[in-house]
Every structure is written in structure tokens, then in C-alpha cells.
Amino acid sequence: MLLSFENVSKRYSGQARPVLTEVSFSVAPGETVALTGESGSGKSTLLHLAAALDQADAGRVLVNDLSLSDLDDRNASQLRRRQVALVFQQFNLIPSLSVRQNIDLHAKLGQRLDATWTSHLIQNLGLSEFLDRFPEELSGGQQQRVAIARALALRPPLLLADEPTGNLDEKASQDVLRLMLGLVGDAGSGLLLVTHSTQIAGQLDRHLHLQSGVVTELSRADRPEVAE
Known part of the structure; x- marks a missing residue:
């Protein structure tokens, strides 16, 4: 599997309940997977664990069979440069670089x-x-397209996206999502996409839902119909 969570738990100091409790799921190469959940449910925490930006308290997170808990900071950085790319809701473009330079940046580093x-x-x-x-x-929509181009320029095995259309209106959101899914397919990347929208989630191969620290997979029958 490209990405695997094996009985992963995570708790932050001062919180009564764990953010994640024995979470297990996987993402195969070329597969697109949506993750939904209420605000504050731990979706971004899960994404940060997948990107080796945070460490699980228990269990294992693996990317291409490599256990992320075994990586020091240098090797975690190398993983993000070459195997994992992220698309953030806030774009995180570098203001002093041109669009071309922003797009090329991650691929050059990797x-x-x-x-x-x-x-x-x-x-x-x-x-x-x-x-x-x-x-x-x-515009916001154009900046988001630049952020997607920058992430996919690496042609990463694993693409992680945190509410990538959350700042866009409905039409722009659908346009950007359609383009991103098409290009993810061209790149052959696996995608784990965090979203609040069940409509967006319904357009991906699989739909996971995070509630009270537990991830469950919604069957096709449980997923909302998507308008053509």
C-alpha cells in the first residue's frame, strides 16, 4: 500500500479525549480517498501524521512500507521533498517568487x-x-491552481490536500476539483483529500469519515449522489 495507518492513536496535552483512536485504513497507488468530519474532529492532525509533520502516540503510519516514526527530521524532510506533496487551504505560496518559480519550487527541491x-x-x-x-x-482560484501545480510538479506518489477548495465559491470549487482529479490521474498519484463537503467526497474513489477519533468507511449506498 502507498499509505497505511495501523491502529494509530494521537492525544494532545490538556485534552480529555484522544484526537485519534486506533485508526486503521490504507490508500493504494493511484487511488483517490476523501476524509470528512466535523470541524475539530482531527482531520488535519491525521493529514499531518501522513506527511511526517507530527508523530503518532501509538500505532504506525507507513508510506511505501516506510514507518514514519522511524524517521529523524532530516529523513522526514527528504520524504516530503520526494514522495509526498501537500496542497493547503491557505495556498502557502511564496509571495516573493513568481508563479513560474512557485510551481517549479518543490520539484526542484526533490x-x-x-x-x-x-x-x-x-x-x-x-x-x-x-x-x-x-x-x-x-485571484483566490488562480492561487489555488498554482498551489496544485506546485504539488503535482513533483509527480508525487502521495498527494495530501487539506480543504483545497475551501476558500472558493461553488463553481470555482468544482472547476478546481475537476482539474485536480484529472491531473492526479495523469500523475499516477494516490490522493488523500480532507474536505467538509460530502458532495466533493462523493466524487472520489472512497469516502472515509472521522468522528470521535474513529475513522469509518462509507459504502457507496451511504454516500451522497453527485449531480452530473
């Missing part, structure tokens, strides 16, 4: 910059005319 693949991303995300601009000159 030594996996491919001009042909990057051009494919830029064209499909409609960013060709903005490459010399800076993030503050773009």
Missing part, C-alpha cells in the same frame, strides 16, 4: 523537475498567461 510535465500542468490549469506574475496579483 530533483524531479520535468519541463514537459510542468508545461502539461500549466496548460491544463490555465496558468500560461500568469507565469511572470506574483501570487498577490492573482
